Amino acid sequence: MAYGFDTLQIHAGARPDPATGARQTPIYQTTAYVFRDADHAAALFNLQEVGYIYSRLTNPTVAVLQERVAALEGGAGAVCCSSGHAAQIMALFPLMGPGKNIVVSTRLYGGSVTQFSQTIRRFGWSATFVDFDDIDAVAAAIDDDTRAIFCESIANPGGYITDLDAVAEVSNNAGLPLIVDNTSATPYLCRPIEHGATLVVHSATKYLTGNGTVTGGVIVDSGTFDWSASGKFPSLSEPEPAYHGLKFHETFGPLAFTFHGIAVGLRDLGMTLNPQAAHYTLMGIETLSLRMERHVENAKIVSQWLEKYEHVAAVTYAGLPSSPYHDRVARICPKGAGGLFTITLKGGYEACVKFVDSLELFSHVANLGDTRSLVIHSASTTHRQLSPEQQEAAGAGPDVVRISIGIENADDLIADLEQALEKAHS
Template sequence: MTDEPNYGFDTLQIHAGARPDPATGARQTPIYQTTAYVFRDAEHAAALFNLQEVGYIYSRLTNPTVAALQERMATLEGGAGAVCCSSGHAAQIMALFPLMGPGKNIVASSRLYGGTITQFSQTIKRFGWSATFVDFDDLDAVKAAIDDDTRAVFCESIANPGGYITDLDAISAISDAAGIPLIVDNTSATPYLCRPIEHGATLVVHSMTKYLTGNGTVTGGCVVDSGKFDWSASDKFPSLSAPEPAYHGLKFHETFGPLAFTFHGIAIGLRDLGMTLNPQAAHYTLMGIETLSLRMEKHVKNALEVAGWLEGHDAVEAVTYAGLESSPYHHRIKSICPKGAGGLFTVALKGGYESCIKFVDSLEIFSHVANLGDTRSLVIHSASTTHRQLNEEQQIAAGAAPNVVRISIGTEDAKDLIADLDQALSKA
């Protein structure tokens, strides 16, 4: 199905990667709950381990349920291939792993999920990597931050928590000119609202835990490879262009072409980092994706109605939803997210930090959780939770100031959500 250009998104989200089970005829993709796979013979085993034949060896590397999900994700994002892993954070490390080395850096947007900022500002230092955070609305600053040791540019299509929309076309033009890949976290938008590869992204990462699964049951991550980057154009990416000692000098880009990054992610990334997605989580995510377009349409519809109501409330200082005409990012919807601005935004309360705490504690329908993208409406005070590790200046830059609450709008009746928000604001 990946070769058929005429199928619509609604069809592909159900059928891509999913075929009747050849052994039983089962229509739904089975959960292949197995650790290992029997080889036909010694020659078959040797060919698999030598990357001369594609197949299943061991479930840390490959699994049929996970493979179906990888094919579906690559299809929906318009990529050449995909590697699924255990979480969104795992996907970010998986994306960087073949690109980086000691002393190398990435240029990242200052408007990122707090956990990503912590991972990039603190954790990756242990690998000898570093990150420079820049306001991606300042294109000159992005250009200036790139140096000879920069190996990737990283941003979110719709930034968490503020719902800001990144000008992916402008950013990809900068990364292209520098000869380095653009990595876009598309978690908040999903491929239904935004397809970053069409705007020049080299790699797309997801926390599948969120909108893709949509029901708050499992964690999962994914890296989708566009297949369009020339890894051999310079000597910056030896993991993909130079001989690989573990495979008798095989050169991934020379051997696998557009699938070089995908094969490296499985054959080396999953092999050595072990960030494996379990088959049951893959199964839940496949089922969730079947209704992705239906849910995203309702998320967007509800978010626009709720954000518009909040914008007019006396207790509210500001609403960041890009779907509102008052948003400075509203003009980017047409080009970057033509089907809507998503279901995520923040609300700044005039009463400050304490009002935010009272507001969150007073909500009844909204669940106070460290998650987003659920069918249920969710809320969190980022400054005291997800962005707690950051100083106030970093919190403000990330769109998570102390007087700000992040809201993830679900698929309930909008009028019920507004009534719940109204009673909570009156108490706050």
Template sequence: MTPPTHGFDTLQIHAGARPDPATGARQTPIYQTTAYVFRDADHAAALFNLQEVGYIYSRLTNPTVAALQERMAALEGGVGAVCCSSGHAAQIMALFPLMGPGKNIVASNRLYGGTVTQFSQTIRRFGWSAKFVDIDDTDALAAAIDDDTRAVFCESIANPGGHIADIEAIAAVSDAKGVPLIVDNTTATPYLCRPIEHGATLVVHSMTKYLTGNGTVTGGAIIDSGKFDWSNGKFPSFSEPEPAYHGLKFHETFGPLAFTFHSIAIGLRDLGMTLNPQAAHYTMMGIETLSLRMDRHVENAVKVAQWLEQDPRVAYVTYAGLPSSPSYARMAKYCPKGASSLFTFSLKGGYEDCVKLIDAVEIFSHVANLGDTRSLIIHSASTTHRQLTEEQQIAAGAAPDVVRLSIGTEDADDLIADLDQALTKASGPA
């Protein structure tokens, strides 16, 4: 099944999913196995030499996970995909073959707090570093990219503020500098935004969120556009002989699939960030209804955001689906079906009223997650973005007077009523 021949709604159900050849099972089975029997010694040798594609050991490849990978590649319009244990794992997996000691990435300053911490603190232990810039300032972006830069990183729709990145403009700068653009498409999902069509080299996901949609499992994915020249002199992992495979050159051997094969044969082999087959199964079932859920998420988010914007207790709302948002004009280009359902709002009563509001909600769940069918609420500055300085929190859209909402698929009127009663307890009647 090739992506150009089918619509999104068909692909989200059928891509990667074929009747099981052994039993005829229509739903992709959970292949709960560690290892796979080789046909003979020559078959085993060919698999280990990357001369034949197949299954060796489930740290590397698994039929259930492989089906999910094919589906993710189809939905994002990539040539291949690699699934792993979480969204954070996907980010490290994406950077792993690109980086080296002394190398850096240039990243948006409007990122999820955990990503900022991973890039500003954790990756230093590998000898890598990150520079954070206003991703809308393409001159600043270009100036930040130096001879040691190996990637540019942004989110299509930023968490938590809902800012929509100008992917084509960012990609133009990245291309001119000869480095790949990595776009985190978690908040938008491929139903609302397809970053590869706008110039992204790699797309990463926390599949834990909207893709699974039910808050049951964690998972991550990296989708490879297959369009980048890995032999431009900056990426020896792809262009130079690989000692572990007797001098094989990944880009020369696998062409557009160089990143995908490297991430499985070396990334998963040595980092071990494996997605288990049961999690892959749950995620595939979630994706089958992705477009249906996202339409409802967007519909509800517009209603709730419009109501909040007119409420006198609210200072501002950041939802990109509102005409008042600076990102509204970009929505038509990058997210024509809607701006997802993640956004923030500020209370005039400040931090204290934010805390009271969160403690007073009844339908909204106070959890550190997003993209669930259930509506979720959190105070980012004291939780998901707690590790950041106040200046970083403000830049990321997570100031102390701000609450983040992930609007679910419940009845929008019930969500509004819940927020109204909670706001009354926190800030008084409207």
């Protein structure tokens, strides 16, 4: 039976515990698992049987979370790991090699820009940054060494909505996987696989958990990409020496990427999600649709008020009719444009800093997607490592403040914003 989103967010992947009957998924706080016998152990290590060996690889609590997020995204499988940044490296790990590159959007979270422009160079990888509103430029940036295209569905910090259909057409024409970071949208607002994405990554730290208690990441595999078609992805199409010549795509088909992520990625990179964090995330996901509805409702109210306020020069929320991305909402994010956007203050950098320091209900933190409303001045924090040009391209200039709208009373949020804006411009 095909269940709706609200049902899947509670039930997908979870069953009463067979040993105790516990209805909520238990926290399986164990390092290792007892094998039935030597043959059982050998079958698990040879990937001939699915089961539990060691919690760096698999854990029953984490497995429920993997199945649930995959179901919500409409994917074939998923791999959970220790953070959103870990998810991005894990997503690229089977695809890349020395001298290979990815084409990425300029509108990304600052830490992602740093990861792609600096850190991945240590692996011999590189990234070409392109404005993804210029589809021709995205296509032109692809060369023989390109192995993936990467963007965010709703870009952090500005809340810009990417035309996933157009980008997917480019990736399909090039025979390349499209990786979409769906953190800011969640599968409730956007399902990138339905728009052509090959892989979907999440920082589960944000909206999926929703309460600022854990760090975690997820990679969802669409199961639709032909990893053997071009010869560009030997990790998935060619014999794997560590598993006696097993070919992941030939053996596991639509689950090739998922099995590789666990059997090789988690085995060797060790970016493991702990079971308690998985448990918290599972509990958060149970109310995901309810929370996202309120995030969107509040963001509409607050952004409309801010757009008219005298000290605010601009608001980037795609849910506003004035946004150049407004026409993409119904097509890409039919249930709303999310709860994330930026505002530009007329007083520039100094006004932004004073504004942030004057807020009382909003929390000044380096996070987003919490039930609480959050704020940060990106240019002096999350995007501080970037050049002024990179900051502007990412939508995080010196006069810009990022706002993550929570699920509190909208009137209370507006009152706090108003008093802080007045102090910032007094």
